[in-house]
Amino acid sequence: MSAYAHGVDFYFNDVHLGADALFRAGGDDPVVELRVVTRRPDDLIAIAGTQLVRATTIIDVREADIAVPAEGDTFEIDGIVYMIDGEPRRRDDDHRIWACGCRKVAA
Incomplete structure (x- = not known):
């Protein structure tokens, strides 16, 4: 395993960054248990000469x-x-991480 692969595993398994999650293809069963990292950056949108911040x-x-x-x-x-x-888009050149833009649908 490469140093980069070890770094990716460390990133997901870190207790402060990673979280346990359940994944459902199409929102249906079967359920896959996995580790994810959630990021919440602000996005700047320009509309009619005005910049808006979107979470x-x-x-x-x-x-x-x-x-x-x-x-x-x-x-x-x-x-x-x-x-x-x-x-979804690849986040890295080695194709080890997917970045999925998401929206909350239920709590």
Whole structure:
């Protein structure tokens, strides 16, 4: 295993960064238990010459856990359900991490 692969595992398994989650393809069973990292960066949107700040939720997941996440798939973290909203993208050049833009659908 490469040093980068070890770093990815450390990133997801860190108790302060990673979280246990349940993944459902298409929002349905079967359930896959995995570790994710949730990020909530602000997104700047320009509308009619005005910049607005929009809160976003990005859930990082290992490619080893989910080969191809898709729009409509869901993650449940601490009882809150997030749905992938849009096309997930690769976060790294080695294709080890998916970045999934999500929105909260249930609590």
